[in-house]
Amino acid sequence: MADPSISDPLSPLGRGQGEGSQGEGSQGEGPRGEGPRGEGPRREGPRREGPPRRARALRHVTLVVGLVITLALLVTAAVSVVYTPHDPLEMSIATRLQGPSAAHLLGTDQFGRDLLSRIMQGAITSILVGVIAVGIGMAVGGVFGIVSGYFGGWLDEGFMRLVDAIQGFPAILSALLLTAVFKPTLTISMVAIGIAFLPVFARLTRASFLEFRDRDFVVAARALGAGDRALIGRHILPNTLPPLIVQATISFPVAILAEAGLSYLGLGTQPPNPSWGLMLKEAQGFLGLNPWYAIFPGGAIALTVLGLNLLGDGLRDVLDPKTASS
């Protein structure tokens, strides 16, 4: 989720929102799919499971669809730097709030600005915030997890209580507080969403460090005189990366959802910069006049998140069949 919920980021969010729950949903589905083959599909008595081959084929469909959507997103964002059908900031009162037409494929907003061009540029904002927010959560959470898992004891106890406390701050809550103290900016959404991701990365890193701390190769390195820094950086850290990378692929779409929610509330990106959430906020005033205005930016968010989720699921299944979701 992520929540994060995203909770959620929003929690998202969260979600934060996006905390753990979504990850558990897709990751914790246990060994199925390629699982214990010997037991076969007939073990559930009269009810028949579909053949595993269909499941495997579906897995590839998931991966391919996710890949196509994600590539389309990246290409759109890259292209929008050099080319958009219209200037995204160019206003034209005569053609305001129009539906889709040949001149404006997705219609226009309340200032007559071209929606397609603005949605294309909005992709950059989403990707940027998503990448940096996940980076913040991973870096800071990682440090927390290392301290907790490697040194243990009171330090561990203290840091984990702090992480519990941070879990009480979904992106939206941190963003409200930070906006009240500072000015609403893009940086605030990145930091707020990053904070929401901190706990999950801290817990994952801590768990890996606990797992590897007393392994033979670490004990051996220590016996050979390796200091804490070498043990952490050279010997343990590389082993902790795979779960962190998987978590990052789960968190990225949650971060995009959270960014949209924050800018919808006016806590993130500020006009005239194009952001999908911000566009929806503005579109709400014109639902009766141009419903397309409220449909396309939201569709862009949903499609992006769908693509990233599918890509993440597909990659996890291909890379790690043991935890494959079916």
Next chain:
Amino acid sequence: MQRYVVRRVAALAVTLLFVSLLVFVVVRVLPGDPALIILGLEASPDSVARVRQALGLDQPIPVQYARWVGQALRGDLGRSIQYDLPVGTLILSRLTVTLPLTLLAAGFMIAAAIPLGVFAATRHRRWGDYLTMTLSQLGVAVPGFWAGLLLILLFSVRLGWMQSGGFDGWGAGLWHGLRSLLLPAVALGLFQFAVLARTTRSALLEVLREEYVKTARAKGVAERTVLFRHALRNALIPIVTVAGIQLGQLLAGSIILESVFYLPGLGRLTLAAISARDLPVVQGVVLFVACMIVIVNAAVDILYGILDPRIRYG
């Protein structure tokens, strides 16, 4: 068991202290003078000094923190500058919207997700399963506030069945109030519903693979009984855990949905307070909601330990 609960409650107390410290650090310690935030940069030095004194900002930082926490523990979250009312009173009055909205969304989420998850699990790798999973993929991709906009577009702009938002208060009748919260609750619960449906499905599939389920089937126990009496009851432990965590996320998410539907709840109170530079209100609401989320999470954790002894001794 008792020792476990006592230990967890003590940990919760420490966590809550950290929550208060985080809020305090952002508001009082980070660069930015609360008095200037409240008054604006053009304020005269005289009035700044007066506000600083009224807020206790002239005291040393640790003293300020101790005083603030002490007051918060007694339920005193400060006074709103905009309304000149205690922040606690404001929060309680707005909770009459936010809490029913959150609970309604949670009810919708649970009522829809668990049956759907069970349905998908019993049709594992068949079309019913794939369809459900596709729906839940869509559910976790659609932002709640956009779902809200689409619902408004459909039900009030197109069909004209409902007003597009607003809330007349509970004085206008229970049904009238619930009606205003219905669409926002659906939009709010959608994302978490999809997550919970997937959780239910995977938890149930996990249990259905257990030996005792096989035994029950071999004995000739009816499939319904196997499913609901044997399997679902054990699958409920992870489901309840996830649902509990989601409760906190729904509370946070309601802040956004209140804005979509113009509901006078905690979220709108806070956003208005930000525009009005009413710092005590923002600080109070954030502290309150964060504590609520932490308490719910801890309660779920403790409950989990009680239901599943492996956690307690692990």
